[in-house]
Amino acid sequence: VVVGAGFGGIAAVRALRRAPVEVILVDRQNYHLFSPLLYQVAAALLDPSAIAQPVRALLRRIRNARMWMAEVTHVDLERKVLSTRQGEIEYDYLLLAAGSVTNYFGNQSAAELALPLKGLPDALAVRNRILTNFEQARWTDDTVERRRLLTVAIVGGGPTGVEFAGSLSELVRNVLRKDFPGMDLGEVRVLLLEAGDSLLTAFAPRLRRAAEGALRRKGVEIRYRALVQQVAPESLELASGERMAVGAVVWTAGVRAPQLGAGLGLPVDRAGAVQVEPTLQLPGHPEVFVVGDMAALEQDGRRLPMLAPVAQQEARRAARNIVALEGGRPPQPFRYFDKGIMAAIGRNSGLAQVGPFGLSGFIGWAGWLFVHLLLIVSLRNRLFVFLGWTWDYLFLDRPVRLILRASQKARPEKFHHDGGDVEH
Amino acid sequence: VVVGAGFGGIAAVRALRRAPVEVILVDRQNYHLFSPLLYQVAAALLDPSAIAQPVRALLRRIRNARMWMAEVTHVDLERKVLSTRQGEIEYDYLLLAAGSVTNYFGNQSAAELALPLKGLPDALAVRNRILTNFEQARWTDDTVERRRLLTVAIVGGGPTGVEFAGSLSELVRNVLRKDFPGMDLGEVRVLLLEAGDSLLTAFAPRLRRAAEGALRRKGVEIRYRALVQQVAPESLELASGERMAVGAVVWTAGVRAPQLGAGLGLPVDRAGAVQVEPTLQLPGHPEVFVVGDMAALEQDGRRLPMLAPVAQQEARRAARNIVALEGGRPPQPFRYFDKGIMAAIGRNSGLAQVGPFGLSGFIGWAGWLFVHLLLIVSLRNRLFVFLGWTWDYLFLDRPVRLILRASQKARPEKFHHDGGDVEH
Numbered sequence: 001v002v003v004g005a006g007f008g009g010i011a012a013v014r015a016l017r018r019a020p021v022e023v024i025l026v027d028r029q030n031y032h033l034f035s036p037l038l039y040q041v042a043a044a045l046l047d048p049s050a051i052a053q054p055v056r057a058l059l060r061r062i063r064n065a066r067m068w069m070a071e072v073t074h075v076d077l078e079r080k081v082l083s084t085r086q087g088e089i090e091y092d093y094l095l096l097a098a099g100s101v102t103n104y105f106g107n108q109s110a111a112e113l114a115l116p117l118k119g120l121p122d123a124l125a126v127r128n129r130i131l132t133n134f135e136q137a138r139w140t141d142d143t144v145e146r147r148r149l150l151t152v153a154i155v156g157g158g159p160t161g162v163e164f165a166g167s168l169s170e171l172v173r174n175v176l177r178k179d180f181p182g183m184d185l186g187e188v189r190v191l192l193l194e195a196g197d198s199l200l201t202a203f204a205p206r207l208r209r210a211a212e213g214a215l216r217r218k219g220v221e222i223r224y225r226a227l228v229q230q231v232a233p234e235s236l237e238l239a240s241g242e243r244m245a246v247g248a249v250v251w252t253a254g255v256r257a258p259q260l261g262a263g264l265g266l267p268v269d270r271a272g273a274v275q276v277e278p279t280l281q282l283p284g285h286p287e288v289f290v291v292g293d294m295a296a297l298e299q300d301g302r303r304l305p306m307l308a309p310v311a312q313q314e315a316r317r318a319a320r321n322i323v324a325l326e327g328g329r330p331p332q333p334f335r336y337f338d339k340g341i342m343a344a345i346g347r348n349s350g351l352a353q354v355g356p357f358g359l360s361g362f363i364g365w366a367g368w369l370f371v372h373l374l375l376i377v378s379l380r381n382r383l384f385v386f387l388g389w390t391w392d393y394l395f396l397d398r399p400v401r402l403i404l405r406a407s408q409k410a411r412p413e414k415f416h417h418d419g420g421d422v423e424h
Numbered sequence: 425v426v427v428g429a430g431f432g433g434i435a436a437v438r439a440l441r442r443a444p445v446e447v448i449l450v451d452r453q454n455y456h457l458f459s460p461l462l463y464q465v466a467a468a469l470l471d472p473s474a475i476a477q478p479v480r481a482l483l484r485r486i487r488n489a490r491m492w493m494a495e496v497t498h499v500d501l502e503r504k505v506l507s508t509r510q511g512e513i514e515y516d517y518l519l520l521a522a523g524s525v526t527n528y529f530g531n532q533s534a535a536e537l538a539l540p541l542k543g544l545p546d547a548l549a550v551r552n553r554i555l556t557n558f559e560q561a562r563w564t565d566d567t568v569e570r571r572r573l574l575t576v577a578i579v580g581g582g583p584t585g586v587e588f589a590g591s592l593s594e595l596v597r598n599v600l601r602k603d604f605p606g607m608d609l610g611e612v613r614v615l616l617l618e619a620g621d622s623l624l625t626a627f628a629p630r631l632r633r634a635a636e637g638a639l640r641r642k643g644v645e646i647r648y649r650a651l652v653q654q655v656a657p658e659s660l661e662l663a664s665g666e667r668m669a670v671g672a673v674v675w676t677a678g679v680r681a682p683q684l685g686a687g688l689g690l691p692v693d694r695a696g697a698v699q700v701e702p703t704l705q706l707p708g709h710p711e712v713f714v715v716g717d718m719a720a721l722e723q724d725g726r727r728l729p730m731l732a733p734v735a736q737q738e739a740r741r742a743a744r745n746i747v748a749l750e751g752g753r754p755p756q757p758f759r760y761f762d763k764g765i766m767a768a769i770g771r772n773s774g775l776a777q778v779g780p781f782g783l784s785g786f787i788g789w790a791g792w793l794f795v796h797l798l799l800i801v802s803l804r805n806r807l808f809v810f811l812g813w814t815w816d817y818l819f820l821d822r823p824v825r826l827i828l829r830a831s832q833k834a835r836p837e838k839f840h841h842d843g844g845d846v847e848h
Contacts, residue, residue, distance in 0.1 A: 029827065030555060030559060030825070030826065030827045031826050031827075031828070047471045047472075047473050048471075048826065048828055049471050049823060049824045049826060052826050052828070053823070054603070054823065054825050054826065056603035056604070057603070057821070057823065057825075060602055060603070066605075068562060068563070069559040069562070070563070086560070086563045087563055115831075119831075120826075120828055121828065121829055121830055121831035122831050124828075124829075124830030124831065125830045125831040125832065127830075128830055131454060135454060135493040136510070138492060138493070139492070139494070139510045139511050178484055179478070179480035179481070179484070180480070181490070378823070380815060380821075380823050381823070383811070384811075387807070387808075387811075391804060397481070397804075399473060399477070399478065399481065399802070399804050399805070400473045401454070401478050401481075402454065402455050402472065402473060402476050402478065402544075403453065403454045403455075404455070404472055404476070404544055404545065404548075404830070405545055405548075405829065405830040405832070406545055406548035406549045406551075406552055406828070406829040406830070407539075407543075407545035407546050407548065407549040408549065408829070
């Protein structure tokens with residue numbers, strides 16, 4: 001049984017396709033999400049369907065795999081049973097790849113009022129909120145209130161925060177400016193609040209400075225050492241005591257492993273991730289593997305980052321180890337091969353870092369576009385993402401700027417798809 | 425002031441683009457919906473953004489028009505003021521084109537539990553519900569319960585009901601069958617419940633029979649004289665006393681004008697539409713025009729149908745009449761020019777009726793495709809609809825089959841976008 005249809009789960013199912021095993025994939029959504037482009041849905045650049053792929057479509061040609069849509073609530077390691085809201089599933093081997101959830105670092109007000117940016121429902125909520133605020137600002141004669149509505153605070157200067165800030169600023173400057181004739185761009189603020197001293201700490205200092213420069217040129221206001229203390233419905237307060245009136249708080253400050261890991265009663269690290277053996281096995285339970293954001297593993301003295309390539313490579317190693325165990329051979333330890341990291345900061349500006357080499361500016365951006373197009377799972381989504389990007393690039397237009405939400409009339413109770421978050 | 429950004433409202437704004445007037449367009453959504461293809465969103469064939477166009481994008485090149493997003497609550501005819509949830513707007517001329525809402529014909533249980541198919545939020549709710557039911561059926565060992573989950577009852581044999589039934593049946597037979605290996609197609613039922621004796625009463629008898637045949641070949645179960653009496657959470661009851669267990673009830677039985685019309689305190693017809701002069705003016709209020717589904721107007725002894733071309737032609741006439749009044753000339757009566765009606769029943773089967781001529785089968789379908797592609801407002805949406813159709817036709821695949829809903833965390837209160845319905 002594989003839990004989670006993210007990068008790890010899908011890689012594991014694929015790696016097991018020719019193995020003499022029956023695979024059950026469990027996820028609470030019916031789609032696999034290409035999460036690196038999630039912020040582009042929030043910025044009204046892409047349709048949700050361009051970055052989501054029905055899991056059942058991915059499994060069609062994998063004969064030994066089936067999908068069961070369910071939300072996993074508990075793992076009984078002794079009985080080897082997975083409990084879900086829909087029923088129980090027995091397993092011989094278990095591969096946990098449930099990813100991560102938004103981390104509010106214990107900030108209750110943020111958990112209640114800030115908008116996370118982790119799943120598709122979150123991205124649509126962010127899009128709806130920001131577009132609605134612009135519409136509402138149109139009705140306001142009060143300058144202070146209008147400025148508040150037109151202020152978006154993005155909390156966290158990691159890749160998601162930086163990429164979203166760049167893309168949002170372009171949505172405002174290139175698209176919404178033409179939608180709202182007479183709007184004073186000086187009243188719009190895109191704030192990027194970073195608690196530390198620098199953005200994108202995973203990148204080399206030169207690339208960080210390039211990112212900072214690109215964001216500032218796009219009109220993003222960057223604040224360092226800006227730790228958010230309290231989020232209120234119409235404002236937020238920093239640890240320094242400074243208050244700012246805001247129309248939306250988008251929380252990209254961090255992620256943590258889901259409760260499921262801690263619920264196993266096993267050692268977890270600060271982010272709630274499960275300490276695993278170098279073979280990705282759960283200590284004391286060789287039939288249980290944990291990969292991706294849920295797994296805490298060190299390599300060369302450093303915690304492996306929460307990245308899609310780590311999850312995919314771990315999942316493939318875990319799959320091979322399951323096959324090895326079945327064949328009576330010993331499992332092998334995991335070794336991460338780092339292909340580099342990338343980030344895009346709106347049009348014509350991106351970063352790429354491969355080992356000691358770094359690219360920035362237009363070349364970094366072109367590389368980012370190319371690599372991400374290649375990484376998208378299906379031909380159809382590759383085509384639709386490419387069309388979306390081309391449209392935006394050529395016409396400075398984002399036709400997906402809809403304020404839209406599925407009606408909730410008489411929804412069945414048993415499945416929960418509201419909010420990408422498990423914790424609030 | 426123009427109320428409603430549907431076919432009528434947009435046609436009016438365009439017709440007034442060179443007139444010496446200032447136009448304010450009011451709508452509670454920020455997009456114009458190409459509603460004839462709405463059922464294809466519910467059937468997971470098209471993305472919402474393929475049939476929705478941001479109103480502000482449509483108004484960009486119309487210099488004398490502005491958009492104010494708001495939900496209209498009341499019209500004060502004496503003071504010439506429009507009240508909305510967001511504030512008041514004064515008008516010199518008012519053009520009401522607010523369309524229609526789902527008509528439950530006083531059936532309270534249907535209003536509470538049936539899923540309408542009128543706006544995009546409705547279509548997404550239908551899509552989510554049906555896909556969720558299929559996932560849930562996967563978990564059920566009880567045959568009776570599984571059959572219930574796999575039964576969809578579509579109420580109403582008009583164009584929406586017929587077109588949705590055809591498209592839904594194809595979703596099940598061509599796409600979901602491959603998604604759910606081992607699923608017994610015999611357990612899936614698509615029911616079309618029509619209270620009268622025939623489907624598509626606007627079409628000639630020969631075409632109606634063609635539609636019926638096409639639906640039956642696609643596996644749709646048609647029931648005539650099946651008046652729905654009561655809708656319960658897991659079943660429905662017909663006037664005949666027959667009960668059927670259902671997983672979803674999709675209500676396409678009729679539409680009625682919104683409360684707004686009746687709220688004016690003026691004569692309305694059975695469907696709540698406002699009786700207007702032949703010039704589309706409100707009796708006693710020559711500065712107020714009513715067009716589209718909201719207006720009740722007879723021509724040659726018959727009530728004009730609630731169709732997009734009627735709304736568009738009426739809106740253009742109303743716009744010209746406003747210009748005439750401003751120039752001191754008398755307004756002209758409206759005359760509808762009927763270009764014909766069409767319907768599509770899934771792949772390779774469609775109907776078209778132009779005056780005495782009728783087409784059915786493949787040629788009717790090809791004509792339907794062609795005409796609808798031409799009618800779509802923007803180049804981008806035309807391209808995306810065409811791509812969606814092509815994908816479905818060639819690969820028998822609908823990649824938009826996502827169970828997805830925007831998160832509702834901390835949503836602002838003032839705007840309401842839940843459900844296309846005003847009444848529940």
